[in-house]
Amino acid sequence: MSASHLLILTCCLVLAQNVRGQTQINCQRPPQLVDPSLCCRDGGRDQITEQCAQKIVGSAANGPPSIETATCLAECILTTSNYITEPQKINATNIRNNLSAKFSDKEYVEAMSMAFTKCEPQAQQRLAVIQQQQRQQPKCSPFSAILLGCTYMEYFKNCPANRWTQSTECALAKTFVTQCGLGA
């Protein structure tokens, strides 16, 4: 499992909100977890992700990653990539340019850029709620982790056809994510 998948899981389990039941899908009981990147191929790990993982996860104690590790990893990835250049805001220009330079797949670049843009206000709102409940200043702001979790969910929901795997498990995972209001 890669760092980004770890993050998605941590973010979603911890930060999933707006969970509401609908026909046939029970939002309290997620379907058997599939690796989301096997259903919707993402960009994989880049050098920055590797470096941040080494620096942050590598130095953390063994065992399941803590929330602190997940939030610091997300922050490291997004600030080192210059996707965030001001606190609690995305740099949409950098995101689009950087993704375009790296990937020739235009649909992928579009879907990912859209997901970031759509999730920015969502992440700002969730952050405000979390900050009201916090007693201590955390080591790393949860903004990046919330943003990344939301962005991957949005990307998953709007997965470009050329990156989607058609299978029963993947279809079920998508229905769950869509109907249970995960993402933006």
Ligand SMILES: *[C@@H]1O[C@H](CO)[C@@H](O)[C@H](O)[C@H]1NC(C)=O
């Ligand atoms: C985005 O980043 C670039 C360079 O890293 C900077 O020149 C620009 O002002 C930033 N835009 C915003 C909206 O922060």
Ligand SMILES: *[C@@H]1O[C@H](CO)[C@@H](O)[C@H](O)[C@H]1NC(C)=O
């Ligand atoms: C993305 O931006 C970062 C920071 O500016 C830079 O280090 C990296 O090389 C860029 N990647 C691509 C593919 O342009």
